[in-house]
Amino acid sequence: MTKSLPPLNWLRSFEAAARHLSFTTAAEEIGLTQSAVSQQIKSLETRLGVQLFIRHARGLALTDAGRRLLPEVDAPLQALSRAMVGMDTRPARNLLTIAASISVAHWKIAPRLTEFRNRFPQTEVRILSAIWPDDFHSTRADVEIRFGSAQQAGPEAEAILPDHLIAVKAPTLEGGVQDLPLIETVGTSAGWQAWSRQIETVPGASIYTDTYGMALHLAAHGNGVALVNAWLARHALETGLVTQAHPASVPSQEGYHLSITSDKWQAAALRESLLH
Incomplete structure (x- = not known):
């Protein structure tokens, strides 16, 4: 095998x-x-x-x-x-290319796409999954949303706020951070250990993932409490998919950063939608 x-x-x-x-x-x-x-x-x-x-x-x-x-x-x-190299040969007229992680595509772009397409029905939209810097360099995207520190994102990118971390869970799940399984996103500078230092001591995490998007997905399905980026979680909170498990938040050194690499008016319109 x-x-x-x-x-x-x-x-x-x-x-x-x-x-x-x-x-x-x-x-x-x-x-x-x-x-x-x-x-x-x-x-x-x-x-x-x-x-x-x-x-x-x-x-x-x-x-x-x-x-x-x-x-x-x-x-x-x-x-x-x-x-x-050279594989992307499609004409660019009326095509808006967005490069972002699956987490951003799932939780931020997809909920806004119908409204955006209704406003600009002649605009074709292509969403490319991008994580590594090489991915962004090769896509020639009109809109780029990167995750990391400000230094990693580059001077041309603007931070997307809010970028602090909040604790979320499914609305039907009873209990709080002291009672429920904790979902940890590995590879980030702030997590439940930072929560224990700054807010209150909590037990160690028992579920691990490598993206805030997956952590948010697990929380929405009732698997426990996830500590996730507040901007990424906004739609899920507004639609009731998750609720805050605690009113506090902790700062994070990493967040999402947005840059527009073309002068397309559609890119500027999408930027406004994502930042507000």
Whole structure:
């Protein structure tokens, strides 16, 4: 039986960390936090059953297994990049291209798309899933929504507010943060540990995911309390899919950032809709 492949983002994190011998530098390159890169590489090591890096106080070193794996991972990643060059040949007239994560597409763009299309019926909309900086560079999108720190997003991007974290749960779920399972989004700088330091001590999380969108989805389906970005959760709160489990919030070093890379008036209209 053919063994399933590990997620592409794990391999991308490994390749960048192996090339730089630094989780921090790799994270800056691919637009994730250092802890997210570290977590993905740990997951890859567990999946493969081998240690890929020797973690020193001042940096990293590849193990023999890591050195063997690097060229095997680098070659297909380079091939994928080459394959994407020149593939997007569709005329751009009346086409609005949006590059964003699945979380943003699901929770922010989809709820507004019908109204936007009713206002501009002649505009075709293409939504591209983008996470890595390379994804954004290759899409030539009219509207880009990136997640990360302000430094990672770049000086041309504007922060989308509110960017603090709030605790949410399904309206039918009885109890609060002290009573219910906690859903943790790994790879971000703030989470339930920050909540314990700043608001009140809570038990450790028991459900883990790697995006706020998935954490919000799990909370909406009654799996527990999720600590998620307030802007991302706004539609779910307004429509009653979730409710706040506690009135407090905690700040976060990462958030969503929006930039418009063209002068299309449709892009400006969508920006206004997303920011308000």
